[in-house]
Amino acid sequence: xxxxxxxxxxxxxxxxxxxxxxxxxxxxxxxxxxxxxxxxxxxxxxxxxxxxxxxxxxxxxxxxxxxxxxxxxxxxxxxxxxxxxxxxxxxxxxxxxxxxxxxxxxxxxxxxx
Amino acid sequence: xxxxxxxxxxxxxxxxxxxxxxxxxxxxxxxxxxxxxxxxxxxxxxxxxxxxxxxxxxxxxxxxxxxxxxxxxxxxxxxxxxxxxxxxxxxxxxxxxxxxxxxxxxxxxx
Numbered sequence: 721x722x723x724x725x726x727x728x729x730x731x732x733x734x735x736x737x738x739x740x741x742x743x744x745x746x747x748x749x750x751x752x753x754x755x756x757x758x759x760x761x762x763x764x765x766x767x768x769x770x771x772x773x774x775x776x777x778x779x780x781x782x783x784x785x786x787x788x789x790x791x792x793x794x795x796x797x798x799x800x801x802x803x804x805x806x807x808x809x810x811x812x813x814x815x816x817x818x819x820x821x822x823x824x825x826x827x828x829x830x831x832x833x
Numbered sequence: 834x835x836x837x838x839x840x841x842x843x844x845x846x847x848x849x850x851x852x853x854x855x856x857x858x859x860x861x862x863x864x865x866x867x868x869x870x871x872x873x874x875x876x877x878x879x880x881x882x883x884x885x886x887x888x889x890x891x892x893x894x895x896x897x898x899x900x901x902x903x904x905x906x907x908x909x910x911x912x913x914x915x916x917x918x919x920x921x922x923x924x925x926x927x928x929x930x931x932x933x934x935x936x937x938x939x940x941x942x943x
Binding site for chain 1: 835863864866874875876877878881883918920922924929930931932933934935936938
């Protein structure tokens with residue numbers, strides 16, 4: 721079944737640790753996105769990718785970085801986590817010419833102590 | 834800058850009809866999407882308007898007026914499971930990036 725997966729679903733980590741949030745999709749979509757969402761608030765785009773070896777920063781400045789080595793995989797990395805990074809991180813994907821219809825993963829809830 | 838405004842909360846009774854409005858000011862505009870998000874869940878796509886007019890998908894309809902920079906989501910025959918947050922999102926055309934509104938929390942009561 722075509723889907724989009726994120727791991728871990730929940731992560732509690734100490735300040736200064738390096739973390740990688742995983743995102744994989746089996747729909748063959750070219751475009752992938754990372755959003756940050758605080759509870760009860762709107763989604764903010766932090767990174768996106770058109771395809772392999774393509775990454776761009778989104779509208780919200782983020783200290784995280786991303787990579788796109790394979791079509792199906794779009795991991796997000798924080799080199800040194802801080803309490804201000806506490807949030808929910810949502811990964812999404814879409815077809816190359818269908819960006820208005822995005823498919824979201826279940827999200828990773830990150831708590832940095 | 835980009836801004837999308839929605840009412841923060843709406844309450845309606847089961848079986849009723851509710852309309853959630855969205856006004857936008859964006860530097861580019863290619864269409865308006867609507868997403869539903871239950872508490873603790875991921876956003877799911879509901880509807881898209883690329884042209885003016887009404888789009889109907891089952892109990893949900895969405896409307897767009899480009900000249901008024903305005904759209905709405907209409908939910909009919911409300912069910913308890915419709916209690917969720919609803920986000921409008923503008924496709925600004927730049928790499929098909931979506932800018933999301935602040936979200937409307939819909940509470941359906943008996």
